[in-house]
Amino acid sequence: MRALNLTLLTDLYELTMMQGYFKNPTDQVVVFDAFYRKNPCGGGYAIAAGLEQIIEYVRDLHFSPDDIDYLKSLNIFDSDFLEYLRGFHFTGDIYAIPEGTVVFPREPLLKVIAPVMEAQLVETAILNLLNHQSLIATKASRVVYAAKGDGVMEFGLRRAQGPDAGLYGARAAMIGGCIGTSNVLTGQMFHVPVKGTHAHSWIMSFPDEYTAFKTYASLYPNACILLVDTYDVLNSGVPNAIRVFKEMKEAGLPMKGYGIRIDSGDLAYLSKQAHRMLSEAGFGDAIISASSDLDEYLIESLKAQGAKINSWGVGTNLITCNDNPAFGGVYKLAAIKNKEDSDFVPKIKLSENVEKVTNPGNKTIMRIYDKATGKIRADLICLEDEVFNPEEDMIIFDPMATWKKTKLAGGSYILRELLVPVFQKGHCVYTSPSVMEIRDICQKELDTLWDETRRFTNPQEVFVDLSDKLYKIKSELLEKMGQAAIE
Amino acid sequence: MRALNLTLLTDLYELTMMQGYFKNPTDQVVVFDAFYRKNPCGGGYAIAAGLEQIIEYVRDLHFSPDDIDYLKSLNIFDSDFLEYLRGFHFTGDIYAIPEGTVVFPREPLLKVIAPVMEAQLVETAILNLLNHQSLIATKASRVVYAAKGDGVMEFGLRRAQGPDAGLYGARAAMIGGCIGTSNVLTGQMFHVPVKGTHAHSWIMSFPDEYTAFKTYASLYPNACILLVDTYDVLNSGVPNAIRVFKEMKEAGLPMKGYGIRIDSGDLAYLSKQAHRMLSEAGFGDAIISASSDLDEYLIESLKAQGAKINSWGVGTNLITCNDNPAFGGVYKLAAIKNKEDSDFVPKIKLSENVEKVTNPGNKTIMRIYDKATGKIRADLICLEDEVFNPEEDMIIFDPMATWKKTKLAGGSYILRELLVPVFQKGHCVYTSPSVMEIRDICQKELDTLWDETRRFTNPQEVFVDLSDKLYKIKSELLEKMGQAAIE
Structure with missing residues (x-):
């Protein structure tokens, strides 16, 4: 469909740094973590997404002759380095949290272990793909949550930030729980x-609204959602729709999947009035679909007002995540070793902001579920070789306030490692589920959260703790750096 | 580079409506206008962008055998319609405002005149491309304005909403006035x-900051911008940078394009202190570059605080237009005629919201410049066959408050038609300038605005008036519709 040579979809500095490493040869193998610091939209969680496209990107990585020529034209790169790029491919390992999983701040959603040049090159595109789709999947899950079981359709292509934002944004919206998209290419x-119905222009291209409706009904009798707000919802649109529905009924049509769409005005008032009019005419089961600058807050408010809407088309605010249009994922060096060494040396980046100090080491994440309820108790970021026995008691603590301790009784909790192998020595060892399968996974994942974490205002935070061993390594590194600063 | 078959990048309803028209044959030729209603970010203008990609899209439009098979599999489309799609290509006319032009609400940025089926199909992709790039070009022009002549670099790829948002977003950012982008594929x-330097990981992969800086300087002595905030800007980063600059100077290097980058912390304080330290060491001309969640407001504030920054790397907030991530462009039916007729019948869409009532008819836009200053006096939306003589007095009026009249003395103003032919009978008749040429055009365009229109808070609105003839047609249509509603 789309031939994607995205090898040059990277920041220039990745390439200048690569040349730096090339000119100063090193056997360094590094660990980079991709993680985020704050849940989108002030929420209590995020949904991991974008891995399938990351896999495609890493698999396809290669510098074409045109790419090499272009880089040469910049007069920054020497011919020996360009020759190296000509034969470049990714030889490292990648671990990732599967798409559709609920995730929390500071957890590595993806980990790259590779020679430093390779690990550096892939930074930008990995972040781009992960940031975008995780953002939209998260937003979609919020909108779907607000709709309380009603179907939510993704309608945002025309307002998306370019073709890919529409294409992959709709993919992510499906993962987050939408029941369909208007985007045919995504389909x-x-x-x-x-999914889809018709536009105002359809109505306007006929002599009158009734003729437009009637023609549409004759074309699509089994998916006849009529757009009623071109002229006047209650005085023209709904009466004309009822007239057409009556004719359909008289013609013996099964009357399934029929109804109206309201795309402007006071949706609470109009939907209630429309429902009353439809019910009085014997069409109380008609779908009433709404689509007008909707988001999770507006849907929640319309539900609270008793709006008679049971189908939601959400465009701009979903496809752009308008109240928080960037996920904020970062890619940080966590450990280094020489190729022949067995152990990684943990690395840390300081910051004036305590929250921005990175977690060092080659890590993984253990998710701790409460055995009785299946809900998440906490996540534990630990070193990748740590072993935990769920039959034993476990004490976890808040790394920002270490006196906040919780004891989990042995046998009361289940552990699951979140990071799974995706690439091993450059070979992909992971098969992505289909999008509809990921959507199912995501629904089950969301069920592992309490409603208190899913709510929009002041959601309950899920604890992301550090293992004792990791906490000690981090503290020692910080202490050493602080000491160095005053010497 | 990227094989784009974006024919299915459309909303399903475009195709179901097309089949509707196919099944109810019509000779209708229609006029659709793409326009927006509100300037992004509360500003006083927008920048048109995205036309080059729209041209590529329209030129490439075709349904591949795979596309037809897919549509068939949906069980919505009949074989005669699918057969029609197999031979589909665009045969209509398109007019557009050239990229880089400053534009205002309610003006058609693009106009499609085509058989209704063709005009309908292209709606979604045209809006997607126009909305995205116009948004980012506008945002970039604001950020560049705040930087008051300092260079602004686009650094947002990792936070963009997917690959295209990074790729074409950087294109649009260049149009809006950035001096470069980190995005190699866009380059x-x-x-x-x-443009670019190095990341924190570069510093962390060396035994110490000084060695990292020294190595970088030896690699790129003519573009040596050192990132000084990995450990401690003033106690470690800047002193180490100065040490390296001294060594470079002693080695007889020309010391051009060298300096530091600060990526976190209090940019006002740190830049002033860093500048003082650099100056005392004889490096007062060092570039001080900043890059940390910047936008036009923060840059304006840093400037007001006397921050010693002269180069700006702007990422997330530019590439997503974070405070207004959707442009809001719409595509509305304006007129219809039968193929054999010479005159279009104007069409109007009503709305509860007066601002949302569309402008009917086959229109164009005349821009009125003040001859003495070269600044824009007003724009006039008129019918495409109206003729104006700039040697005669012209009276323009606000269509929302018709008593607000202005008389322009004959000879004091210059007229320019903004819409230019892009496609004629399906053939492209327009050659896009290069991006750097469009950037130059845009700089000149921005000079036609008063500073009062460019400011961020309460910008002065540029008048977009209707011609007398258009105003009368619109009023009559509204009157007729209002009359019909009460009959």
């Missing part, structure tokens, strides 16, 4: 349901 | 300067 590429 | 595809 084709990812085998997800496509 | 390659659009022949714009690429």
Whole structure:
């Protein structure tokens, strides 16, 4: 479909740094973590997404002759380095949290272990893909949550930030729980349901609204959602729709999947009035679909007002995540070793802001579920070789306030390692589920959160703790750096 | 580079409506206007962008056998319609405002005149491309304005909403006035300067900061911007940078394009202190570059605080237009005629919201410049066949408050038609300038605005008036519709 040579979709500094390492040869193998610091939209969680596209990107990585020529034209790169790029491919390991999983701040969603030049090159595109899709999947899950079981359709392509934002944004929206998208290309590429009705222009291109409705009904009697707000919802749109529905009923049509769409005005008032009019005419089961600058807050408010809407088309605010349009994922060096060494040396980046100090070492994440309820108790970031026995008691503590301790009784909790192998020595060892399968996974994942974490205002934070061993390494590194600063 | 078959990048309803028209044959030729209603970020203008990609999209439009198979699999489309799609290509006319032009609400940025099926199909992708790039070009022009002549670099790829948002967002940012981008693929595809230095990981992969700096300086002595905030800006980063600069100077290097980058912390304080330290060491001309969640407001504030920054790397907030991530462009039916008729019948869409009532008819836009200053006096939306003589007095009026009249003396103003032909009978008749040429055009365009319109808070609105003839047609249509509603 789309031939993606995205090898040059990177920041220039990745390439200048690569040349730096090339000119100062090193056997360094490094660990980079991709993680984020703050849940989008002030929420209590995020949804990991974008891994399938990251896999494609890493698999396809290669510098074409055109790419080499272009880089040469910049007069920054020497011919020996360009020759190296000509034969470049990724030889490292990648671990990632599967798509559709609920995730929390500071957890590595993806970990790259590779020679430093390779690990550096892939930074920008990995972040781009992970940031975008995780953002939209998270936003979609919030909108779907507000709709309380009603279907939510993704309608945002025209307002998306470019073709890919529409294409992959709709993919992510499906993962987050939408029941369909208007985006036909997404439907084709990812085998997800496509949905839609008609535009105001359809109505306006006929002599009158009734004729437009009638023509549409004759074309699509089994998916006849009529757009009623071109002229006047209650005085023209709904009466004309009822007239057409009556004719359909008289013609013996099964009357399934029929209804109206309201795209402007006071949705609470109009939907209640429309529902009353439809019910009085014997069409109380008509779908009432709404689509007008919706988001999770507006849907929640309309529900609270008793709006008679049971189908939601959400565009701009979902596809751009308008109240928080960037996920903020970063990619930070966590450990280094020489190729022949067995152990990694943990590395840390300081910051004036305590929250921004990175977690050092080659890590993984253990998710701790409460055995009785299946809900998440906490996540534990630990070193990748740590072993925990869920039959034993476990004491976890808040790394920002170490006196806040919790004891989990042995046998009361289940452990699951979140990071799974995706690439091993440059070979992909992971098969992505289909988007609809990831959507199912995501629904189950969301069920592992309490409603208190899913709510929009002041959600309860899920604890992300550090293992005792990791906490000690981090403290020692900080102490050493602080000591060095005053010497 | 990227094989783009974006024919299915459309909303499903465009295709279901097309089938509707196919099944109810019509000779209708229609006029659709793409316009927006509100300037992004509360500003006083926007920058048109994205036309080059729209041209590529329209030129490439075709349904591949795979596309037809996919559409067939949906069980919505009949074989005769699919057969029609197999031979589909665009045969209509497109007019557009050239990229880089300053534009205002309610003006058609692009106008499609085509058989209704064709005009309908292209809606979604045209809006997607126009909305995205116009948004980012506008945001970039604001950030560049705040920087008051300092260079602004686009650094946002990792936070962009997918690959295209990074790729074309950087293109649009260049149009809006950035001096370069970190995005190598944008550099390659659009022949714009690429820029960059190194990351914290570069510093951390060396035994100490000084060694990292020294190594970088030996690699790139003519573009040696050292990132000084990995450990401690004033106690470690700047002193180490000064040590390296001294060594470079002693080695007889020309010391051009050298300096530091600060990526965190209090940029006002740190830049002033760093500048003092650099100056005392004889490096008062060092570049001080900043890059930390910047936008136009923060840059304006840093300037007001006397921050010693003269180079700006702007990422997330530019590439997503974070405070207003959707442009809001719409595509509305304005007129219809039968193929054999010469005159279009104007069409109007009503709305509860007076501002949302569309402007009917086959229109164009005349820009009125003040001859003495070269600044824009007003824009006039008129019918495409209206003729104005700039030697005669012209009276313009606010269409929302018709008593607000202005008389322009004959000879004191210059007229320019903004819409230019892009496609004629399906053939492209327009050649896009290069991105750097569009950037130059945009700089000149911005000079046609008063500073009062460019400021961020309460900008002075540029008047967009309707011609007398258009105003009368609109009023009559509204009157007729209002009359019909009460009958």
